[in-house]
Amino acid sequence: MKQFTFARAGSPADATRQFRNGAAYLGGGTNLVDLMRLGVTAPDHVIDVTGAVSDEITAHDGGLTIGAGVRNSDLSSHPLVRERYPMLARAVLNGASGQIRNAATVGGNLLQRTRCPYFQDVSMPCNKRSPGSGCQATAPGADTANMAVLGHTPFCVATHPSDLAVALTALNARVRVVSQAGVSQARGMAPDGGRWVDMPGLHRLPGGAPDHDTVLRPGELITEVELPPPAGGRQTYRKVRERASFAFALVSIAALLDVGPDGRVRDCRIALGGVAHAPWRALAAERVVLGVPPAAEVFAGAAEAELRYAHPLAGNAYKVTLARNLITTVLEELIP
Amino acid sequence: MDSAYATRITVTVNGEPRAVAIDNRTSVLDLLRERFGLTGTKKGCDHGQCGACTVLANGRRVNACLALAVAYDGASIQTVEGLAGPGGLHPLQGAFLRHDAFQCGYCTPGQLCSAVGMLTEAGPSAVTADLTEDPPLTPGEIRERMSGNLCRCGAYVNIVRAISSELPPGGELADPVSAIPLGDTAPYPPAGRQQEQEARP
Numbered sequence: 001m002k003q004f005t006f007a008r009a010g011s012p013a014d015a016t017r018q019f020r021n022g023a024a025y026l027g028g029g030t031n032l033v034d035l036m037r038l039g040v041t042a043p044d045h046v047i048d049v050t051g052a053v054s055d056e057i058t059a060h061d062g063g064l065t066i067g068a069g070v071r072n073s074d075l076s077s078h079p080l081v082r083e084r085y086p087m088l089a090r091a092v093l094n095g096a097s098g099q100i101r102n103a104a105t106v107g108g109n110l111l112q113r114t115r116c117p118y119f120q121d122v123s124m125p126c127n128k129r130s131p132g133s134g135c136q137a138t139a140p141g142a143d144t145a146n147m148a149v150l151g152h153t154p155f156c157v158a159t160h161p162s163d164l165a166v167a168l169t170a171l172n173a174r175v176r177v178v179s180q181a182g183v184s185q186a187r188g189m190a191p192d193g194g195r196w197v198d199m200p201g202l203h204r205l206p207g208g209a210p211d212h213d214t215v216l217r218p219g220e221l222i223t224e225v226e227l228p229p230p231a232g233g234r235q236t237y238r239k240v241r242e243r244a245s246f247a248f249a250l251v252s253i254a255a256l257l258d259v260g261p262d263g264r265v266r267d268c269r270i271a272l273g274g275v276a277h278a279p280w281r282a283l284a285a286e287r288v289v290l291g292v293p294p295a296a297e298v299f300a301g302a303a304e305a306e307l308r309y310a311h312p313l314a315g316n317a318y319k320v321t322l323a324r325n326l327i328t329t330v331l332e333e334l335i336p
Numbered sequence: 337m338d339s340a341y342a343t344r345i346t347v348t349v350n351g352e353p354r355a356v357a358i359d360n361r362t363s364v365l366d367l368l369r370e371r372f373g374l375t376g377t378k379k380g381c382d383h384g385q386c387g388a389c390t391v392l393a394n395g396r397r398v399n400a401c402l403a404l405a406v407a408y409d410g411a412s413i414q415t416v417e418g419l420a421g422p423g424g425l426h427p428l429q430g431a432f433l434r435h436d437a438f439q440c441g442y443c444t445p446g447q448l449c450s451a452v453g454m455l456t457e458a459g460p461s462a463v464t465a466d467l468t469e470d471p472p473l474t475p476g477e478i479r480e481r482m483s484g485n486l487c488r489c490g491a492y493v494n495i496v497r498a499i500s501s502e503l504p505p506g507g508e509l510a511d512p513v514s515a516i517p518l519g520d521t522a523p524y525p526p527a528g529r530q531q532e533q534e535a536r537p
Contacts, residue, residue: 003341006360006406026407033363033402034383046360048407073396077459082467093462097484098454100384102396103403245462245483 002042009052012223016180018047019219025049027108028071030100035113039122040129053107053223057081062229068107068222072164073098075106084230087254090237091167097246107222110165110175110202113213114158114277115248117143127155128210144313146250149320151276156210157313159274160203161248166273167237169281170254173199173227179220194223200271203278210277231267233258234334239273240322249274251322257334263293270306270331272323282306285327294335296328303327345409349374350418358405365389365400368415376416376445380486387485390446390453391415397453399484416445419452427502428452435498439489447485451499454481473503 009015015025024043026032027050035041054067057078064080075081076092096104118124118136125134137147137157147157178194202214216222235256241247252273260266268289270282285302292298303324310320346355349372356371365382368374368391380388382401389400392414419426428451431437438444455473463480464471471477475496487495 001361003338004360005340006343006404026404028402029404029407030384030399030402033404036361037382046404050407073457077457079468082460086467089460089467090462093460093464097387098457098481099387099390099397099399099450099484100402102453103398245480 001036001039002044004043005045006048007045008048011052012178012221015047015049015052015221016178016219018045019180019221020045021218023047023219025107025221027069027105028100028103029108030096030104031108031112035120038120040113040120049107049221050105053221055105064227066106066225066227068105068224070106072096072101072104072106072109075164076101085167085171085227085235087170087235087237087256088164088167088227091163091239091252091254094237094239094252095163106164106225109162110168110222110225111214111216112162115161116147116158119158128158128206128213131209131211138313144315145318146248146274147313147316148276149310149312149316149323150272150280150307151205151278152311153206153208153210155208156206156277158206158210158277160213160276160278162279163237163239163249163252163273165199165203166252166271166279167254168225168227169200169279170235170256170269170271171199171227171231172269173225175199175202175222176224176226177216177220177222179217196226200279200281206277213277231256231258231269233267234336235269236330236334238326238330240326251275251319251326253323253326253330255327255330255334257289257294257331259294259336264291265289265294266291268331270302270327272326275310275319275323282327289331294331296332299328299331300324302331343406343409345406347405347408347410348412350414360404360406362405363401364391364393364398364403364405364408364413367405368400368413374415374417377449378442378445380443380446385486386443386446387450388443388446390450390485392449392453395453395456397450414449416448419448426452428498431498431502432495435494435501436491437494437498438487438491443485443487443489443491447482447487447495450482450485451495454478455499455502455504457481473500475500 023045026046026048050069053069055069056067058065072092076089082089119126119128124136148159175197237254239249239252254271256269258267268286270285272280285306288302288305341360344357368377378388380386384399384402390397391400393411460467461480478496478499
């Protein structure tokens with residue numbers, strides 16, 4: 001691990017003021033410290049932001065504000081999250097282990113890096129880690145079982161590993177970020193250097209710049225996540241993985257179904273994890289379901305509409321089948 | 337040690353305050369083992385995947401390998417060496433002995449610290465059906481909550497039995513521990529589906 005200087009930040013402004021090229025914000029460290037040990041990332045200055053951002057969950061305007069410093073375990077055990085946003089609680093509970101959830105923060109969870117084995121192995125080419133070096137995951141003989149099937153390019157087929165982010169994508173959450181005040185005022189942002197980023201929208205597809213996981217600019221700091229008032233209907237999160245616990249998703253789904261008194265679907269949200277470089281909001285599938293009575297054939301058509309353009313790699317065609325089955329099965333279970 | 341890359345921290349380890357200057361790269365795990373000589377906490381994978389390094393930091397179980405010691409300045413750390421009291425072994429340590437909950441023992445300090453922390457954690461788990469309830473710690477719940485601790489010897493069955501025998505008041509199982517069959521109540525596949533499969537000729 002490369003040597004680094006260390007500082008604590010006492011406020012968001014303090015954190016962004018201390019940021020410079022080559023610096024990294026530290027939350028719980030459950031991903032960053034591992035990446036530093038692997039040599040994937042090598043900051044020369046580490047800024048501990050756990051004292052800079054809120055670690056509280058507060059109800060507000062019918063919704064919920066979650067400080068970026070809230071630990072994953074405190075999020076999933078919070079009474080209001082369990083009662084009003086069950087897909088969120090369940091997504092968090094399905095991620096990592098008890099030890100990791102105790103340390104990992106909400107902000108850090110959203111900004112964790114892909115677990116693509118070629119990204120994590122510094123002896124391999126990787127456009128995400130070292131832009132322009134190539135993509136070992138698309139080389140002949142590569143293990144593509146856990147790579148993307150949607151929205152990928154020949155330059156990056158990595159998937160986003162977060163469960164939390166999939167639920168936030170389905171819940172229409174938004175993320176508050178701040179940057180150095182002078183910088184953002186010049187860009188016409190709020191005086192505190194803040195702006196809101198909608199979910200979906202925080203995480204990027206790889207496009208021509210797979211080294212950028214999110215739309216955040218260097219030095220921007222997530223300070224909180226805001227959930228809108230809870231939607232009606234029923235919701236859940238289901239994750240399929242290679243073992244029953246403590247593994248990343250092969251495919252996961254956050255889904256919500258609200259059927260109106262006329263028997264027609266008035267709200268439907270579907271977000272998929274494990275299939276793309278970002279949490280995948282299945283808008284095409286949602287459009288098929290909205291406004292019609294819920295039924296198995298409708299859900300099958302919705303899955304088909306979303307996955308029609310899936311492009312599996314040599315070793316992961318199973319993910320398309322899995323995603324289709326998850327969409328249809330979970331939506332059927334959500335019918336009241 | 338280059339002072340720009342080092343920090344003087346104070347941590348309370350098993351009740352004893354200790355001040356030490358560390359390279360900023362030092363993990364809590366390496367601090368405990370290499371600087372304090374507390375080798376009960378084990379290094380398995382050093383990547384947060386095995387749980388052998390589990391300690392309690394301010395009462396919460398964490399992977400010491402993923403914890404930068406400099407970020408834990410002022411924290412209270414409890415290790416396996418600190419579990420036993422003046423009266424003898426921690427009840428869970430006794431339970432692990434009684435139930436033969438280990439073979440080689442390498443994962444055991446992490447299993448013990450993890451179980452101590454786990455028993456203080458409220459709320460549901462990934463296998464809890466009703467998220468609004470604090471479910472009783474059935475073997476299935478214990479397995480899910482202990483999934484961050486791997487045991488290469490496969491002592492899981494007796495680890496679950498040992499933990500089940502030491503549940504806090506109100507959390508006891510309806511059935512005696514000896515009644516827990518081998519390999520029961522795995523959360524997946526869902527019970528209904530399993531029955532369907534078994535019903536096939």
